[in-house]
Structure formats: C-alpha cells, structure tokens
Amino acid sequence: MIEAVGLTKRYGPRTAVADLRFTVRPGTVTGFLGPNGAGKSTTMRLILGLDAPSSGTVTVGGRRYADHPAPLREVGAMLEARSVHTGRSAYHHLAALAATHGIPRRRVEQVIDLVGLGEAAHRRVGGFSLGMGQRLGIAGALLGDPGTLLLDEPVNGLDPEGIRWVRTLLTSLAAEGRTVLVSSHLMGEMALTAEHLIVIGRGRLIADTSVEEFTRRASHRTVRVRTPEAARLGGLLSAAGARVGAGERPDVIEVAGADSERIGRLAARYGLPLVELTPQPASLEEAFMELTRDAVEYQSADRPAPALRPVTALVTAPVVDAVEEVAG
Numbered sequence: 001m002i003e004a005v006g007l008t009k010r011y012g013p014r015t016a017v018a019d020l021r022f023t024v025r026p027g028t029v030t031g032f033l034g035p036n037g038a039g040k041s042t043t044m045r046l047i048l049g050l051d052a053p054s055s056g057t058v059t060v061g062g063r064r065y066a067d068h069p070a071p072l073r074e075v076g077a078m079l080e081a082r083s084v085h086t087g088r089s090a091y092h093h094l095a096a097l098a099a100t101h102g103i104p105r106r107r108v109e110q111v112i113d114l115v116g117l118g119e120a121a122h123r124r125v126g127g128f129s130l131g132m133g134q135r136l137g138i139a140g141a142l143l144g145d146p147g148t149l150l151l152d153e154p155v156n157g158l159d160p161e162g163i164r165w166v167r168t169l170l171t172s173l174a175a176e177g178r179t180v181l182v183s184s185h186l187m188g189e190m191a192l193t194a195e196h197l198i199v200i201g202r203g204r205l206i207a208d209t210s211v212e213e214f215t216r217r218a219s220h221r222t223v224r225v226r227t228p229e230a231a232r233l234g235g236l237l238s239a240a241g242a243r244v245g246a247g248e249r250p251d252v253i254e255v256a257g258a259d260s261e262r263i264g265r266l267a268a269r270y271g272l273p274l275v276e277l278t279p280q281p282a283s284l285e286e287a288f289m290e291l292t293r294d295a296v297e298y299q300s301a302d303r304p305a306p307a308l309r310p311v312t313a314l315v316t317a318p319v320v321d322a323v324e325e326v327a328g
Helices: 040-047 090-099 105-114 130-142 160-175 187-193 211-217 230-239 260-269 284-291 319-327
Strands: 002-011 014-024 029-033 055-060 075-078 148-152 179-183 196-201 204-210 222-226 243-246 252-256 276-280
Touching (some): 014 196, 014 204, 029 040, 040 055, 040 148, 075 130, 090 105, 090 130, 105 130, 130 160, 160 179, 160 187, 204 211, 222 230, 222 260, 230 243, 260 276
Parallel strands (some): 029 196
Antiparallel strands (some): 002 014, 222 252
C-alpha cells in the first residue's frame, strides 16, 4: 500500500505538489492521471525517495522507501525505461541490479523470459527499439518480485500485442494482491486496465475514485433514444434546449442535455412510443478532458464541444410545453 499524507514539494517559488493525500491499495490497478505539468513525475519521485518532500510524508508498506532494507524486493519501479548503460546487454544490466540485493541469477532469466526478451538478452541495450527498452524497464521493476509496482508510461512504444500483454500482466499482478500504480496519457488503455484513479492537476488532487464514478461525474453524456417518432421527439427536445443528433439509423437519435427520465416524461406526454432509452456515459478521455480543463498548464485555444450530427426537426407541439417538461 502507498499512502501520501499532506505531501508537498516546492522548487524555489514554484509548488510542484501541494498537500496531496491519497492511498493506493493492493489488489487493484490504480491509474495515476493528470495533464502535462500536473506533478505526476514529481509525486512518483517522492514515493521512491528520489526527491525529498518539502512537507508531508509518503510511505510504501508503512515505511519510507529509503527505510526498506531491500527496496527492490518491496517496490519495483520504472520511471525512465531508457536510463540504462547502452553498452551493456539486457542480461548484464539486470544481473547488476540483482547483485545489489542478492537476487539469484535464475530470477534474471525468469524476468527476461517473462517480458519476451529471451532472444535479445545478450544484445547491447543501445540497439534496442523503444518497445524493447520498455520491456527491459518492466523486467527491472519485476526483478525483486515486489509487492508494489510503480510504472510510468509502461506501454509507450509497444505494438498492439505488447500493449495487450502489459494490460494482462498488470491485472494479473493486482489479482495476486500487489499494489499497482500506473501513470499514462493513454486514456483508452487506462479505461481497459485501471479500476481506480488518482487524478491530479497543478499539483493538487482532483479525484480519488473508481473509473466508473469518475466518468459518471462528467457532464458530457448522451442518451441513445430509439423511437419510430425520432424526428418529432428530436424536434421537441431541440426546442427545449437539448442537443439532438442523428443516430446510426433513422429511428435513433442521440440526446445531450436531458437525462433519460426527462426524455421519457416528454415522450409520454405527447404519446410518442419509446423502443430504447439508454444512457451513454462519457468516455474516460472525455471525462478527463472536462474535469481537468482548469488544471492544464499549457492550454490551446478553446474549442466548442463536438457537434452532434443534425436531425430534421418536426415540431408539432407547443415549444413552451416541451421546455417545461425537460426543465422538469
């Protein structure tokens, strides 16, 4: 378990991390998210004792990282996969790490096979591709068979097969009861891998919650509506201020700005049959963009929300009634 209490780090006048409080629990993959400059790398360095906090504490398994007698056996980390002597082979790099903690050579061979570097084990690291470097970094993190793992962008440079392999590896390690903290900018991959999220922005905690709850908090959600009166219902909803777009078939519309209950009430009021009324939650990427909008360090020009494909409106009821119905 990783626990941060009031964790703060200042570099001169700049505060990189401000009063962070969170717990990363074993048995689940926790995604560590935030815009560029949010303080993720600083936080991970503080966890590993590479930087000293200005105030507050962070512990792994109840101890500061530096207080563990054999850190590699307690915490495996990959912050920068390419920070390896390029003249060494993968095998000798891992063997050197193993020697510092009395880890047997057979474990070196095991992790090399585990990450799929068996054929490249005795090649110089300087000739490795980005993806091979990532696999070597993961091997180093797993070398001591630790109970806690910290990985920064582990799928960077991997092909689809490698990404799937990392996803399966992380979920299986968490299933064994290990603590797994993963930082990534790939929202789609985090949505498939992580169950819990810690999200920071400008060094401050934005969310510490499940993926499901995080996406539920985003307002950019739609409702899929299927009805033989799609055009008429769409017109009523548009008149009431909802955003209505065409679905993949003529009897389907996508509605933003009105929830299922209000859409159902409006349809019932005007005798419009409903075949389907399905809320469509925001994707993790949409939720992340919305909930971290004010925490982006380098922000591009604002862009309007993506427009829904227009649907032909056939309004046959008084607009004021529809407005009152959706407004509730």
